[in-house]
Amino acid sequence: MAVPQVAAPPPATRRVRRSYQGWKFVGPFMIVFALVFLAPIVYAIYLSLYRNRLIGGNAFVGLDNYTQALQDAQFWSGVGRVGLFLVVQVPIMLFLALLVALALDSGRLYGKSFFRVSIFLPYAVPAVVAALMWGFIYGSQFGLVGSINDALGISLPDPLKPSLILASIGNITTWQFVGYNMLIFYSALQVVPKSLYESAAIDGAGQVRIIRSIKLPAIRGALVIATIFSIIGSFQLFNEPAILRNLAPNAITTFFTPNYYAYSLTFSGQQINYSAAIAVVMAVITMIVAYVVQLRGTKDL
Amino acid sequence: MSRFLKVAAVASAAVLALTACGGGDDSSSSGSSGGSTVSDADVTAALEKGGTLTVWAWEPTLKDVVTKFQEKYPNVKVDLVNAGTGDKQYTALQNAIAAGKGVPDVGQIEYYALPQFAIGKALTDLKSYGAESLKADFNPGPWNSVNSGGGVYGLPMDSGPMALYYNKEVFDKYKIEVPKTWTEYLEAARKLHKADPKAYITNDTGDAGLTTSLIWQAGGKPYTVDGTNVTINFTDAGSQEFVKVWQALISEKLLAPVSSWSDGWFQGIGNGSIATVATGAWMPANFVTSAPAGSGKWRAAELPQWTAGANASAENGGSALSVMDKGANKELAYGFLKFANDGDGVQIRVDGGAFPATSKTLADPAWLADEFEYFGGQKANEIFAKSAQQVVTGWSYLPFQVYSNSVFNDTAGKAYVSNTTLADGLKAWQDQSAKYGNEQGFTVK
Amino acid sequence: MTTTTSPVRSSSRTGKPVTLSSKKRRKGSVLLTVLTAVMALYSLFPLAWLVINSTKTQDGLFSSFGLWFDDGKFALFSNIADTFTYNDGIYLRWLGNTAIYVLVGAGGATFLALLAGYGLAKFNFVGKKAVFAIVIGAVAVPPTALAVPTFLMFSKMGLTNTPWAVIIPSLISPFGLYLMWTFAAQAVPTEMLEAARVDGAGEFRTLFKLSVPLLMPGIITTLLFTMVATMNNYFLPLIMLKNPDWYPLTVGLNSWNAQAATAGGEAVFNLVITGSLITVVLLLAAFLSLQRYWQSGLAAGSVKE
Numbered sequence A: 001m002a003v004p005q006v007a008a009p010p011p012a013t014r015r016v017r018r019s020y021q022g023w024k025f026v027g028p029f030m031i032v033f034a035l036v037f038l039a040p041i042v043y044a045i046y047l048s049l050y051r052n053r054l055i056g057g058n059a060f061v062g063l064d065n066y067t068q069a070l071q072d073a074q075f076w077s078g079v080g081r082v083g084l085f086l087v088v089q090v091p092i093m094l095f096l097a098l099l100v101a102l103a104l105d106s107g108r109l110y111g112k113s114f115f116r117v118s119i120f121l122p123y124a125v126p127a128v129v130a131a132l133m134w135g136f137i138y139g140s141q142f143g144l145v146g147s148i149n150d151a152l153g154i155s156l157p158d159p160l161k162p163s164l165i166l167a168s169i170g171n172i173t174t175w176q177f178v179g180y181n182m183l184i185f186y187s188a189l190q191v192v193p194k195s196l197y198e199s200a201a202i203d204g205a206g207q208v209r210i211i212r213s214i215k216l217p218a219i220r221g222a223l224v225i226a227t228i229f230s231i232i233g234s235f236q237l238f239n240e241p242a243i244l245r246n247l248a249p250n251a252i253t254t255f256f257t258p259n260y261y262a263y264s265l266t267f268s269g270q271q272i273n274y275s276a277a278i279a280v281v282m283a284v285i286t287m288i289v290a291y292v293v294q295l296r297g298t299k300d301l
Numbered sequence B: 001m002s003r004f005l006k007v008a009a010v011a012s013a014a015v016l017a018l019t020a021c022g023g024g025d026d027s028s029s030s031g032s033s034g035g036s037t038v039s040d041a042d043v044t045a046a047l048e049k050g051g052t053l054t055v056w057a058w059e060p061t062l063k064d065v066v067t068k069f070q071e072k073y074p075n076v077k078v079d080l081v082n083a084g085t086g087d088k089q090y091t092a093l094q095n096a097i098a099a100g101k102g103v104p105d106v107g108q109i110e111y112y113a114l115p116q117f118a119i120g121k122a123l124t125d126l127k128s129y130g131a132e133s134l135k136a137d138f139n140p141g142p143w144n145s146v147n148s149g150g151g152v153y154g155l156p157m158d159s160g161p162m163a164l165y166y167n168k169e170v171f172d173k174y175k176i177e178v179p180k181t182w183t184e185y186l187e188a189a190r191k192l193h194k195a196d197p198k199a200y201i202t203n204d205t206g207d208a209g210l211t212t213s214l215i216w217q218a219g220g221k222p223y224t225v226d227g228t229n230v231t232i233n234f235t236d237a238g239s240q241e242f243v244k245v246w247q248a249l250i251s252e253k254l255l256a257p258v259s260s261w262s263d264g265w266f267q268g269i270g271n272g273s274i275a276t277v278a279t280g281a282w283m284p285a286n287f288v289t290s291a292p293a294g295s296g297k298w299r300a301a302e303l304p305q306w307t308a309g310a311n312a313s314a315e316n317g318g319s320a321l322s323v324m325d326k327g328a329n330k331e332l333a334y335g336f337l338k339f340a341n342d343g344d345g346v347q348i349r350v351d352g353g354a355f356p357a358t359s360k361t362l363a364d365p366a367w368l369a370d371e372f373e374y375f376g377g378q379k380a381n382e383i384f385a386k387s388a389q390q391v392v393t394g395w396s397y398l399p400f401q402v403y404s405n406s407v408f409n410d411t412a413g414k415a416y417v418s419n420t421t422l423a424d425g426l427k428a429w430q431d432q433s434a435k436y437g438n439e440q441g442f443t444v445k
Numbered sequence C: 001m002t003t004t005t006s007p008v009r010s011s012s013r014t015g016k017p018v019t020l021s022s023k024k025r026r027k028g029s030v031l032l033t034v035l036t037a038v039m040a041l042y043s044l045f046p047l048a049w050l051v052i053n054s055t056k057t058q059d060g061l062f063s064s065f066g067l068w069f070d071d072g073k074f075a076l077f078s079n080i081a082d083t084f085t086y087n088d089g090i091y092l093r094w095l096g097n098t099a100i101y102v103l104v105g106a107g108g109a110t111f112l113a114l115l116a117g118y119g120l121a122k123f124n125f126v127g128k129k130a131v132f133a134i135v136i137g138a139v140a141v142p143p144t145a146l147a148v149p150t151f152l153m154f155s156k157m158g159l160t161n162t163p164w165a166v167i168i169p170s171l172i173s174p175f176g177l178y179l180m181w182t183f184a185a186q187a188v189p190t191e192m193l194e195a196a197r198v199d200g201a202g203e204f205r206t207l208f209k210l211s212v213p214l215l216m217p218g219i220i221t222t223l224l225f226t227m228v229a230t231m232n233n234y235f236l237p238l239i240m241l242k243n244p245d246w247y248p249l250t251v252g253l254n255s256w257n258a259q260a261a262t263a264g265g266e267a268v269f270n271l272v273i274t275g276s277l278i279t280v281v282l283l284l285a286a287f288l289s290l291q292r293y294w295q296s297g298l299a300a301g302s303v304k305e
Helices: A023-048 A064-070 A073-106 A112-124 A127-138 A144-152 A165-190 A194-202 A207-218 A220-235 A239-244 A258-267 A272-299 B002-008 B013-022 B040-049 B062-072 B087-099 B114-119 B131-137 B140-146 B168-173 B182-195 B208-217 B237-251 B263-271 B283-290 B330-341 B344-351 B380-389 B401-406 B422-439 C007-012 C015-026 C030-053 C058-063 C076-122 C128-139 C143-156 C164-170 C174-187 C190-198 C203-232 C235-240 C249-261 C269-304
Strands: A050-053 A057-060 B051-056 B076-081 B106-110 B162-167 B223-226 B229-232 B276-280 B298-301 B319-323
Touching: A023 A050, A023 A272, A023 C076, A023 C128, A023 C143, A023 C164, A023 C203, A050 A272, A064 A272, A073 A112, A073 A165, A073 A207, A073 A220, A073 A258, A073 A272, A073 C030, A112 A165, A112 C030, A112 C203, A112 C269, A127 A144, A127 A165, A127 A239, A127 C030, A127 C249, A127 C269, A165 A207, A165 A220, A165 A239, A165 C030, A194 A207, A207 A220, A220 A272, A239 A258, A258 A272, A272 C128, A272 C143, B040 B330, B051 B087, B051 B330, B062 B076, B062 B330, B062 B344, B076 B330, B087 B106, B087 B401, B087 C143, B087 C235, B106 B114, B106 B330, B114 B319, B114 B401, B140 B319, B162 B168, B162 B283, B162 B380, B182 B237, B208 B237, B208 B276, B208 B401, B229 B422, B237 B422, B263 C058, B276 B283, B298 B380, B319 B330, B330 B344, B401 B422, C030 C269, C058 C269, C076 C128, C076 C164, C076 C174, C076 C203, C076 C249, C076 C269, C128 C174, C143 C164, C143 C235, C164 C203, C164 C235, C174 C203, C190 C203, C203 C249, C203 C269, C235 C249, C249 C269
Parallel strands: B051 B076, B051 B106
Antiparallel strands: A050 A057, B106 B319, B162 B276, B162 B298, B223 B229
């Protein structure tokens, strides 16, 4: 609805004006950006070269923290976990979002604006509230799952047990972000010229055919950008495990996701320096994956 | 630093300036530490002179204490800030200390975390303020807890001598005797869960505080601390006693898989599906406010024993108020500590439902005669006071217990949700804690 | 390049398709509607839980079935009253704080993104490629990992425990920048800017007089997303703010949720739930009213073009 036709990277104008004119516009953003993004990153890199100990104080250790990170089984188990999450949850979520967007766009839906708003609604629910609600629903003793078990005399598996917890978290993020992605796809679909597929329909093309050969290629840019943001989001998975941990402390370890690991290192162990190294390694991994996806996504255009 | 600046020079000028001050000095705010002694007269003078105090604490009864304190010393303005509970506040404290700014004058610190702040030189040793003379005012358990490495790093605010709280209605319904030993407790757990599969003797999803407290009660001493030399050992006799009973409770699925303090927990306490809670004497206030549905049904009893006929207890929870080393007005801060934890503040807090750490209160007949409505009119303080006298001596926490507790569920917690045994889980906890200790410059064996 | 932004135009180029499309609109598909309804149900049922449980007392929460009302006691109004009066009415204060953070943070973020996105789309300048690379690269760094360095820096600057510690980081929205960039590239004709320059109008004057009306849909969209992001902001205020008087709603509500877990603390889950419901309702209201605004913006934009 609101997002313009998106394509990555956006087309640049060919008109060349005085070559510093643009900085007048970009400057303010970049100054604040430098303050809240670049400075902390540089500072994190600086921190990652030191090690501060409870006994013995601060010392320059070069790349020791990085060597340790590369050999840290806990760190890599977290990376593996978000990798799995990424491969399973992101496609499901984007697929659902795309289906809903196509359904909304088809013009064959009763109560279209109701659906659009209600499916977008979870995105507006703050994470704290979302975790409260789902925490209740997942409770196999006193929660909704427990009530259903009682009422129907069945025993559903405990969604908070270690083997299911990742799926349960995936469900929450899917719930929260289907609407958001749906909105991005739907907006992109809105600006596809209707004449394109209406004439195709006259030529006898079926709906599936129109979707495959007209609509999807037209919104490829949106698909790529949504995928990239979802990948970054997965790698940064934090809120849901952090809040659900109160209910499932044994299923969600302090190194459950790399981001949560960095948080635990800093806030429980005071290992600020090592945590900074983990953050830097994770940033590099995320950038590589996002870059590869972007490259693949735009190459086929 | 200069090498770093060269590296950073590629970035924008703004970045440069910021990082330079990020790594810079913080000498400006550090106050005078140690050295000269401070007399009571100095403290009184500071209170008369007045000033502003920032106190970080989450204990709800302190609000009234602050009001009364300001009435008595009108020149003092106390800024009471709830900077989070427990480890959240410690994080905030560590951050403030690291940044060298925004450190409060007084902080509430739980006993298990106190050695860590003491060894990190974040707290003022109150010996030079004459705190040692107050020793007789406090119960030995909490007093011992504020002593660390030869210094006195706070005044005890509250304490948590343990008791067993049980739902009498449930016990009566299934004709279960109140257990005198942990073996009987295990029997009671089996009987209850068999009679009602929706009911559990208690909940536990792995709680470092409960585990260490029960090992403490069993006479185990898994931690020894001598300066920076530390040993961790969960294979001693006391730890094994605990493992034996708890392993059975876990294996036979007799523990409700509900985390303490969750809404499900309060629900279980209220509706009888969680039949007992073994915890500190500060718990009654929480029962009243958070599980009102259980009012009148619950009772307090002495903690079950590991050896039949023994009289052993342990502490669970409890916290001190400490004067921060980077605080600006330490005399004034110490004056507040004395008022709140040793003076008029004690009664105000007791009236508000807190459990005191002062020996005078524990011997007070009026206090002992208090009838608890939640416990059906039971004079529960008698049980708590007795427990306070029976706390096993010689226990100490690790100087990095905050970290250690944070990884309890990563390691020992596996025993609650998989085939890992509790003994193996504790071993993993021991190893992980030792690894951290060594990395932090301790010598851990 | 600009033709794609105007679906109205392009479909009116040929007469037939318009009638076809309007015919199609009338013929709804029951199957499609049912499938979408399943999705909507999934989205709404946790919210139904929120609504139902906001009508219960603290006791009722524990003693009644989660997806149905508590018999007898309908406590919604007393819960709402309690929410606004508990702790000397601090909820209202949190509401006000949130409004300030959202207004200044999201408003500022949108403004900066508008300027920068426009600059990137309509000017070629030295370092433009670097800007793109740096912004995209920085987005990949986990924000929670940057929180501590940011905290230490802000602390040195004396910004912690002030509203600025929450507002300044909210001023940057890389996604907002991306939106404004693509939008400006497509919605603002370069020829129009050239003409304005020939007339001697200043660049900023051109932006605000001529381009902003065209960019309105993009601006509102960016505002919408940055608003939700600021509203959801939890972790940063949590570590930056110590004084509950400066908490936004998310941190405040969670502190209510956590306060039961302290010696002597009082469980107020009913107020947490009601407070959450009020928060969600307000966000929804903002979203719906903005949506209306945005629709008129789109209409204006496409007509002008």
